Amino acid sequence: MNASTEYDAEGQAAGRAAARAARKAAKKPATKAQNDIGPTGVRPILEVTDLGVDFWVGGEWIPAAEHINYRVNPSEVLAIVGESGSGKSVSTLSILGLIPQPPGRIVSGSAIFKGTDLLKMKQRELRRFRGEELAMVFQDPMTSLNPVLKIGYQLAEAIKTHHPKEPDAKVKARVVELLRLVGVPNPETRYDQYPHEFSGGMRQRAMIAMSIANSPSLLIADEPTTALDVTIQAQVLEVLKTVQAETNAATILITHDLGIVAELCERVIVMYAGRIVEQGDVHTIFRNPRHPYTIGLMDSLPKLTEDEDWLRPIPGQPPSLIHRPPGCAFHPRCFLSQGRLRCREEVPPLRPTDTGDGHSSACHFSEELVGHRSKFSDPVPA
């Protein structure tokens, strides 16, 4: 049974929230995003345009994310991948008002969510949106769970904050149902336990339950499995899949692991040094990558169907904010740059590739990758 649908029908609470948001949106003049149904013929639930975020580092403002453009369609799972420091979190947390300002500041852009620009919202308004219309799952569940309060109480509070008139018994039933949905065994007993009585994987499940408690239309999961060991990671990913199927929430999944992308996502954005370097649908990118960085990420990933003696990591390290190389920031590590001056001098714009379908790459020489076969170009045999 679809847990959230049932709850919505009974409590009509989420319906009220949506109606409030719709009334609010109706009062505002129509924006480009409201009218724009997008290249796929679908109106996006979130459209981020030219987002730029700086941080005050070493006595100056340095860009941490620049020219970030992306859209999330209803019900789809969009992945944002890249190594540490590439700007994955900043590109999403900033639109929810979750980066510290200072040292951060948003220098450009808009983030239209259901017709309203999140970047123009007051903190109070944004706080109401978070946890109701928009929800987050973080890497460390303890950033969201209070260690001195019982799990059931915390989940119930998450619901009551947005739906204060819901009767206690109904809220408790909903919490138990949510815990069951995310695979917490004996949810009635677990309801009365503290976070320290839950294992790491169980805490992450509880946090996922909390994030979907109010049937959000957009879920942002920032490295939700990174802190867990491999077998638990797989279980938590299964939970995310179930939750996505049950709630139909559009999801942004932030990860450094392309394997997770292949498993769960429809479209992917690849980031490097604060910029989007490749984006497109997952199948196209796995079969026809058009950026050397994406190819590097794939080559460093094990292919489970093959006996591999070694993996090929990308040479070197991603740059820090203050040591961003000029031109294409990837050039010191790129197998295709071959000392080319253009790579060192000119920032490559993101432009459409030969494959079409919204696939784009920010590489001056992406055409040279036509015909380049990645490890994942061939379908895995059944």
Ligand SMILES: Nc1ncnc2c1ncn2[C@@H]1O[C@H](COP(=O)(O)OP(=O)(O)OP(=O)(O)O)[C@@H](O)[C@H]1O
């Ligand atoms: N509070 C901060 N103060 C200064 N710089 C910051 C701050 N938060 C992020 N940055 C910088 O912004 C850049 C992008 O950071 P971001 O957290 O988005 O990276 P990420 O891709 O999410 O990495 P990770 O995989 O490690 O989470 C990094 O260079 C980081 O050092």
Ligand code: SF4
């Ligand atoms: S622009 Fe040059 S350095 Fe950058 S990815 Fe393309 S070939 Fe490599």
Ligand SMILES: [Mg+2]
């Ligand atoms: Mg991050």
